[in-house]
Amino acid sequence: MKKYWLMKTEPDEFGIDDLAARPGRTEPWTGVRNYQARNFMREMRKGDLVFFYHSSCTVPGIAGLAEVSREAFADPTQFNPESDYYDPKSTADKPRWHCVEVKFKRKLKRLISLTDIKQQAGKLKGLALLQRGSRLSVTPVDKAHWDVILKLE
């Protein structure tokens, strides 16, 4: 059963156009250092669909669609002392952090802004993105919610 997700990224760092420009149009989603978000990534299966959400920018919102192209594996950045995401408590046989690989599907014809989404709040009860103080960078999206949101394109 296919599942649906929302993943946040800062377009100044890595946006939908960057994903589209990658060789193979894929990118390992490294650097997630929150247990809840990590657990969601572990649940992801190949072929699951992803809302690619731009945050901390002029107009936050969903910019494109991606899909899970590789299921959870050890995030290599946790082993690299040079990396911002280095975790000295992580070992090769007991990696603490995982990532998935995501693949570009398409850019939306227009950005579905957070404001647009909020206007559908009545139809989106329980959507993590709209929950108070939600800061998770990876969250599940109900199929019904997915459809409501995508119709806003």
Added chain:
DNA sequence: GCCAACGTTGGC
């Protein structure tokens, strides 16, 4: 195990 202090996220 409690909880204050601190750090981070992210919309505005």
Added chain:
DNA sequence: GCCAACGTTGGC
């Protein structure tokens, strides 16, 4: 740049 909300850390 502000600030609310939340997670993590570390002293006790």
